[in-house]
Amino acid sequence: MFATSVEQLLTPVLRDRLARSHPRARRLLSALALSGGYVVLYLVLDRISFLRALHGIDVTPWNPPPGLTLLLLLVKGLSYTPATVLAALLSSQILPLVNVPPLTGLAAALVIGLGYAAAAGVLRSVLRIDIRLRRARDLVLLMVVVTAAAGFVSVGFVAIYALSGIIGWSDAPEAGFQLWIGDAVGAVVLAPLLLVARDHLQSRRLTAWRWSWRGTLETAAQLASIGASLVIVFGIAQDRYSFQLFYLLFLPVVWIAARRGLGGASWAVLAVQIGLIAALDFQDKSADTIRSFQLLMFAVAATGLLLGAAVSERHRVARALLESQGRLAAILDTARDGVLTIDQRGRVESVNPAVEALFALPADVLTGCHVGDLLPGAYALERLTSTSGVASRHELDIRRADGTLLPVELTVGTFGEPGGEHYTLVLRDIALRRRAEATARAHQSELAHVSRLSLAGEMASALAHELNQPLTAIAAYGRGCLRLLRQPAPEPLLLREGLEQLVGQAERAGDIISRLREFVSSGTTQRRLVAVGTLIESAVALARIEAAQNGIDVRVRIEPNLPPVPADRIQIEQVLLNLLRNGMEAILGADVADRVLTVEAARTSGGAVEIAVADSGPGVGAELAAQLFEPFVTTKPLGMGLGLAISRSIVEAHQGRLRFVRRDGTGAVFAFELPAHEEVDDWA
Numbered sequence: 001m002f003a004t005s006v007e008q009l010l011t012p013v014l015r016d017r018l019a020r021s022h023p024r025a026r027r028l029l030s031a032l033a034l035s036g037g038y039v040v041l042y043l044v045l046d047r048i049s050f051l052r053a054l055h056g057i058d059v060t061p062w063n064p065p066p067g068l069t070l071l072l073l074l075v076k077g078l079s080y081t082p083a084t085v086l087a088a089l090l091s092s093q094i095l096p097l098v099n100v101p102p103l104t105g106l107a108a109a110l111v112i113g114l115g116y117a118a119a120a121g122v123l124r125s126v127l128r129i130d131i132r133l134r135r136a137r138d139l140v141l142l143m144v145v146v147t148a149a150a151g152f153v154s155v156g157f158v159a160i161y162a163l164s165g166i167i168g169w170s171d172a173p174e175a176g177f178q179l180w181i182g183d184a185v186g187a188v189v190l191a192p193l194l195l196v197a198r199d200h201l202q203s204r205r206l207t208a209w210r211w212s213w214r215g216t217l218e219t220a221a222q223l224a225s226i227g228a229s230l231v232i233v234f235g236i237a238q239d240r241y242s243f244q245l246f247y248l249l250f251l252p253v254v255w256i257a258a259r260r261g262l263g264g265a266s267w268a269v270l271a272v273q274i275g276l277i278a279a280l281d282f283q284d285k286s287a288d289t290i291r292s293f294q295l296l297m298f299a300v301a302a303t304g305l306l307l308g309a310a311v312s313e314r315h316r317v318a319r320a321l322l323e324s325q326g327r328l329a330a331i332l333d334t335a336r337d338g339v340l341t342i343d344q345r346g347r348v349e350s351v352n353p354a355v356e357a358l359f360a361l362p363a364d365v366l367t368g369c370h371v372g373d374l375l376p377g378a379y380a381l382e383r384l385t386s387t388s389g390v391a392s393r394h395e396l397d398i399r400r401a402d403g404t405l406l407p408v409e410l411t412v413g414t415f416g417e418p419g420g421e422h423y424t425l426v427l428r429d430i431a432l433r434r435r436a437e438a439t440a441r442a443h444q445s446e447l448a449h450v451s452r453l454s455l456a457g458e459m460a461s462a463l464a465h466e467l468n469q470p471l472t473a474i475a476a477y478g479r480g481c482l483r484l485l486r487q488p489a490p491e492p493l494l495l496r497e498g499l500e501q502l503v504g505q506a507e508r509a510g511d512i513i514s515r516l517r518e519f520v521s522s523g524t525t526q527r528r529l530v531a532v533g534t535l536i537e538s539a540v541a542l543a544r545i546e547a548a549q550n551g552i553d554v555r556v557r558i559e560p561n562l563p564p565v566p567a568d569r570i571q572i573e574q575v576l577l578n579l580l581r582n583g584m585e586a587i588l589g590a591d592v593a594d595r596v597l598t599v600e601a602a603r604t605s606g607g608a609v610e611i612a613v614a615d616s617g618p619g620v621g622a623e624l625a626a627q628l629f630e631p632f633v634t635t636k637p638l639g640m641g642l643g644l645a646i647s648r649s650i651v652e653a654h655q656g657r658l659r660f661v662r663r664d665g666t667g668a669v670f671a672f673e674l675p676a677h678e679e680v681d682d683w684a
Helices: 002-009 012-048 065-076 078-094 102-126 136-163 169-202 213-236 244-282 287-334 353-359 431-458 460-486 492-520 532-549 569-590 643-653
Strands: 338-342 348-351 392-399 405-415 422-429 528-530 553-558 565-567 596-603 609-615 657-661 669-674
Touching (some): 065 102, 065 169, 078 102, 169 287, 338 353, 353 422, 405 431, 460 492, 528 532, 528 569, 532 553, 532 569, 532 609, 565 569, 569 669, 643 657, 643 669
Antiparallel strands (some): 392 405, 405 422, 528 565, 609 669, 657 669
């Protein structure tokens, strides 16, 4: 309660500063705690390994603290370099048997900290190794760089102590060589073990460990083999045979590495190193002998660790392959598309459950049969395998086991090495898509039919007026012929002329009615070669009646020698009539003085035939122009907004393109292209 009250009394600015400072404080405390723990552990390891020290300083045959230092710098970064310098400085003041001046200890500590920091920086930033040591390459780079860094540190360390007079210059080579071996072996033995253990802890692999008699017995046997090898080398064998029998230590390390990978090899190498140091210290070997054995130990460590890394990498690759195969199998088993693979001879190698469902046959029947038995004869093996690495698509009908045909989309891909290619065939059931397309076409036809009926209704009054003229003329010529026949001496020439005029007017009325009935009817699509002039004249003839009543002049300009176009005449006439009526309504809505509709037809540079309808109306606004061809977009008070959408669908179905053309001044231009006869391969 008190803390809450205090927090409420704080100003908002102060509270914000405290909130921002808390994460920084926590990070600082965490870094200090980690640095303190590292320093303590460094001193403990250095004290345990402080054996057979030359000249009473920290120059020992085995020096594991560099492995701990590399772990800290590789995992946490170079910002912890001061902690490594502090640990080395404290070690120089606590452990040596001789007095080391603080400045000398500080200089040596700087060499140690900066040397291994440089090694960690090269490994992290330059070589960019994976500190989890998942690849043998990363382990090799770690060992090489660490060994080089140990050499640099040993030279600098010994030079500083020689300059301070703690050791003589004559003893410097021996001290430097022993320090190099001790640091290199210590880092190579301990650093991989710590990095692998950290990776295992982070990935929580240890929680999946299960106790078993077999595993326990194998572990006991492996530890016993290490102990037995050490006993044989340093216990049974005499001094002169110890070097010759040292190869026995390779055997348990290789066995453990082959069975348990890098993790097991790291523990085995550490166990051999501890046993080796203990045996050498117990037998009171000379410094030269210890260095020789440590060189052999470096070879054992390198061999075991590299073999373990290779085994671990192989196991990871095998697990990744199994996981990949499992994922692939799961995908194929649940895929709705049928997937089958064939070899170069066309034999089916594998199928997924969807293929079984498509052909209504079990997998054991499909596997091993020839692909020609499943696909139509037109899709021969040569056609399927001529993809050249590029997936090809086909639509075809396959025959199922019950004899029914099923439309599918076939996609073919290639995989495998050149000369040994295999092929993947993906079959997709498109029966639903075919039905949807048929329904869409029927719906489009119905919409077009409704549109034609609507146009016909709007033209009814104009057509009635137009039909009244020939009917009136027919009646007049008929009455005139009757009067001539009632005369005592009929004049044959006048009677013949009257009858000819009567027949002409009757044919004119019949032509108007026939053209309207043909336009309104919803017959099936029939594409034939049609002259462009015929198309335009038929549509203009239907529109000219209404245009004349409203005082609109319809002008037609057709380029001579235009090729015919493959088209459904009624549908293209509907497009033209829609555009003409839109133009007339635009002119009437604007009440312009110059009422002109222009229809032009010409050949384009690409060889197609373009028909354009231009009006002298107010034009189309920029906002509306972007969505002119969308359904239900209209500027008419009673319009449905389907005319241009239907017209575009019709033109696109004829392999053409309907577009709005901007022009300077007033009016609007709509143009569409139709492929000419010689430009179309299959128009029937």
